[in-house]
Amino acid sequence: xxxxxxxxxxxxxxxxxxxxxxxxxxxxxxxxxxxxxxxxxxxxxxxxxxxxxxxxxxxxxxxxxxxxxxxxxxxxxxxxxxxxxxxxxxxxxxxxxxxxxxxxxxxxxxxxxxxxxxxxxxxxxxxxxxxxxxxxxxxxxxxxxxxxxxxxxxxxxxxxxxxxxxxxxxxxxxxxxxxxxxxxxxxxxxxxxxxxxxxxxxxxxxxxxxxxxxxxxxxxxxxxxxxxxxxxxxxxxxxxxxxxxxxxxxxxxxxxxxxxxxxxxxxxxxxxxxxxxxxxxxxxxxxxxxxxxxxxxxxxxxxxxxxxxxxxxxxxxxxxxxxxxxxxxxxxxxxxxxxxxxxxxxxxxxxxxxxxxxxxxxxxxxxxxxxxxxxxxxxxxxxxxxxxxxxxxxxxxxxxxxxxxxxxxxxxxxxxxxxxxxxxxxxxxxxxxxxxxxxxxxxxxxxxxxxxxxxxxxxxxxxxxxxxxxxxxxxxxxxxxxxxxxxxxxxxxxxxxxxxxxxxxxxxxxxxxxxxxxxxxxxxxxxxxxxxxxxxxxxxxxxxxxxxxxxxxxxxxxxxxxxxxxxxxxxxxxxxxxxxxxxxxxxxxxxxxxxxxxxxxxxxxxxxxxxxxxxxxxxxxxxxxxxxx
Amino acid sequence: xxxxxxxxxxxxxxxxxxxxxxxxxxxxxxxxxxxxxxxxxxxxxxxxxxxxxxxxxxxxxxxxxxxxxxxxxxxxxxxxxxxxxxxxxxxxxxxxxxxxxxxxxxxxxxxxxxxxxxxxxxxxxxxxxxxxxxxxxxxxxxxxxxxxxxxxxxxxxxxxxxxxxxxxxxxxxxxxxxxxxxxxxxxxxxxxxxxxxxxxxx
Numbered sequence: 001x002x003x004x005x006x007x008x009x010x011x012x013x014x015x016x017x018x019x020x021x022x023x024x025x026x027x028x029x030x031x032x033x034x035x036x037x038x039x040x041x042x043x044x045x046x047x048x049x050x051x052x053x054x055x056x057x058x059x060x061x062x063x064x065x066x067x068x069x070x071x072x073x074x075x076x077x078x079x080x081x082x083x084x085x086x087x088x089x090x091x092x093x094x095x096x097x098x099x100x101x102x103x104x105x106x107x108x109x110x111x112x113x114x115x116x117x118x119x120x121x122x123x124x125x126x127x128x129x130x131x132x133x134x135x136x137x138x139x140x141x142x143x144x145x146x147x148x149x150x151x152x153x154x155x156x157x158x159x160x161x162x163x164x165x166x167x168x169x170x171x172x173x174x175x176x177x178x179x180x181x182x183x184x185x186x187x188x189x190x191x192x193x194x195x196x197x198x199x200x201x202x203x204x205x206x207x208x209x210x211x212x213x214x215x216x217x218x219x220x221x222x223x224x225x226x227x228x229x230x231x232x233x234x235x236x237x238x239x240x241x242x243x244x245x246x247x248x249x250x251x252x253x254x255x256x257x258x259x260x261x262x263x264x265x266x267x268x269x270x271x272x273x274x275x276x277x278x279x280x281x282x283x284x285x286x287x288x289x290x291x292x293x294x295x296x297x298x299x300x301x302x303x304x305x306x307x308x309x310x311x312x313x314x315x316x317x318x319x320x321x322x323x324x325x326x327x328x329x330x331x332x333x334x335x336x337x338x339x340x341x342x343x344x345x346x347x348x349x350x351x352x353x354x355x356x357x358x359x360x361x362x363x364x365x366x367x368x369x370x371x372x373x374x375x376x377x378x379x380x381x382x383x384x385x386x387x388x389x390x391x392x393x394x395x396x397x398x399x400x401x402x403x404x405x406x407x408x409x410x411x412x413x414x415x416x417x418x419x420x421x422x423x424x425x426x427x428x429x430x431x432x433x434x435x436x437x438x439x440x441x442x443x444x445x446x447x448x449x450x451x452x453x454x455x456x457x458x459x460x461x462x463x464x465x466x467x468x469x470x471x472x473x474x475x476x477x478x479x480x481x482x483x484x485x486x487x488x489x490x491x492x493x494x495x496x497x498x499x500x501x502x503x504x505x506x507x508x509x510x511x512x513x514x515x516x517x518x519x520x521x522x523x524x525x526x527x528x529x530x531x532x533x534x535x536x537x538x539x540x541x542x543x544x545x546x547x548x549x550x551x552x553x554x555x556x557x558x559x560x561x562x563x564x565x566x567x568x569x570x571x572x573x574x575x576x577x578x579x580x581x582x583x584x585x586x587x588x589x590x591x592x593x594x595x596x597x598x599x600x601x602x603x604x605x606x607x608x609x610x611x612x613x614x615x616x617x618x619x620x621x622x623x624x625x626x627x628x629x
Numbered sequence: 630x631x632x633x634x635x636x637x638x639x640x641x642x643x644x645x646x647x648x649x650x651x652x653x654x655x656x657x658x659x660x661x662x663x664x665x666x667x668x669x670x671x672x673x674x675x676x677x678x679x680x681x682x683x684x685x686x687x688x689x690x691x692x693x694x695x696x697x698x699x700x701x702x703x704x705x706x707x708x709x710x711x712x713x714x715x716x717x718x719x720x721x722x723x724x725x726x727x728x729x730x731x732x733x734x735x736x737x738x739x740x741x742x743x744x745x746x747x748x749x750x751x752x753x754x755x756x757x758x759x760x761x762x763x764x765x766x767x768x769x770x771x772x773x774x775x776x777x778x779x780x781x782x783x784x785x786x787x788x789x790x791x792x793x794x795x796x797x798x799x800x801x802x803x804x805x806x807x808x809x810x811x812x813x814x815x816x817x818x819x820x821x822x823x824x825x826x827x828x829x830x831x
Binding site: 049344364418 | 733734
């Protein structure tokens, strides 16, 4: 990794003279380390993954107990236990991960914490790598939890430290919310001292009246929580995380937070817009006194925030309660969009409807819109999922199965939805492939084929599989086991024998799990061996009940790393004398290394991975694809 | 001072790495740098755009019409970026072609350089670097990104001293990999050529 030098500085406790250049997520890890965390847990998910990638490099050295948990719920429950045993703990996940952890999330705010507990969640406006763009700020209201939002890497680091202070002062977990553009923004960060942590075992002191949330206890805890929140509201009003970065000179103001602040600042600066700004970093409870003061000082106030009108609704309520007649502009009155990220262009476009500002300079390209072919992400060259999808499609066709239902799931293999595979009819949430397969099996006579990856299977594929067996349902579940959590950056999962730091852990073979549930029809295929896979899948398609095929082959990215290290990569080429130009390889196997040039099929040597699957007769009946000499 | 760079190409071409190296060099030169990266699923062979902003900026996204320089690691992606960002940036484009699967599966071929020039770059301030060839000569097919970067230095399009760029390479890479990167960077710098519409290829 190129940024290793920055990360090495990371583990040194002395303060560096020059700022280090960190990604927002790396800065969050750094802030947590400077806050003296002793425990951290996560389930990887973009855009939060780099917090874990960073911690995994430094945790051992610093004496932090860090683990990738089987899912977000277990990650949060573990961190909670560490907190009530007295450790400062960090738990982090992507926005939809908090849905998975939401059950304990809401209740631990009632019981409260001991060692500081910060729950980091990364939202994904514009859905760069997510199935929705839910606004997790609503969780702050749902759970009555304090919430903090940074705008850049430096703040990410500083605010995380502040979040731990608040958590410990009020014995309450704190929600730390970022968005993709903050998590994936790289910028200079001034580091602070890393405290020596004790790293000793803790003794949990029991307090059942607090930590056993039976109704008899919870009823008192709710009242205490609301009182606590009142005190924290005073804290928010005094917090350094809420600021006015410019002098107050204009009659127009803007209240903003997070990434919206960055876009607003750039728009205001580049177009010399005269506007005062109140930047909110402590977003629940909102600094009510500060906001009402700011409203009173301005005739017009624009609310610039991403996604839902979360602050706007509250600010309008603050104005109403305090009898403030300032004109407020935002999303509720249609000035700002309710969808997608607020980049500087979107902010300018919205501001232009309120103020007069010039538009941007049109380009010099003869076209104003590209009609170039789109380039969505694709399965990598050498990806084992390509072989699985290729063979399943063939087998289904050969078996003359009409109207199969392909239930897909979350992972790199989601890309099987694109042409030429087109093998995804549903894709909703982690584990939903097998979940929806249950329902389809109950209400249709169609053949149901569920695709799920190894990490997703452990995460939430097991309960729906139990449900299917218990209810005697029919389905073929194909577990695509590439031995890693690939999409988010090759983090380990419970199938692995080694942890992120190379330490031995207990790998849990998928076949043991599915046999333990009582499934008899279990086979393992190698998706690089198309012919053998084809035979096995054909057989499974004719079985009734629940059948499981484990398609096992290491992730190509991991394989590449190993091979390059050993210098063993051997690539393929098309022998034009043998090529029958049937086009099957480009049209149906569709490895990105294959392309057509001057009506000949070629293999791009700079990306060929040397897997050799395209050379198999099931892809190239002319045996024209050969090892390049 | 504000200087906006968009690095555009296909996942796997070393785009984020290139951005970090320039940012490092800027930092050494006392210039503030912020960058917007792409991680996760979108990295898998799809279009990748990294915004790198130097100077007095707050956010990391380059506003439309304000791009000063496009580093195009792949010609089609450079064209896509130019249309999308508007304005009149300098464009340095490499010749490493990556044919999108969406074309191959339909039996179609990559657009000719003539048509890309005609449709997109006709009036652009365009410079070309034979980045694939340079990478081969440097002995490492992964360093074509450095040739494009070098090209930008060759036309003085990046407001950072070249020696700081070398320093940035030296602080991040070692041994054979450093040598290949360095060579590609220098060759790109020497061999960058202005595109003129009379020459019918990029």
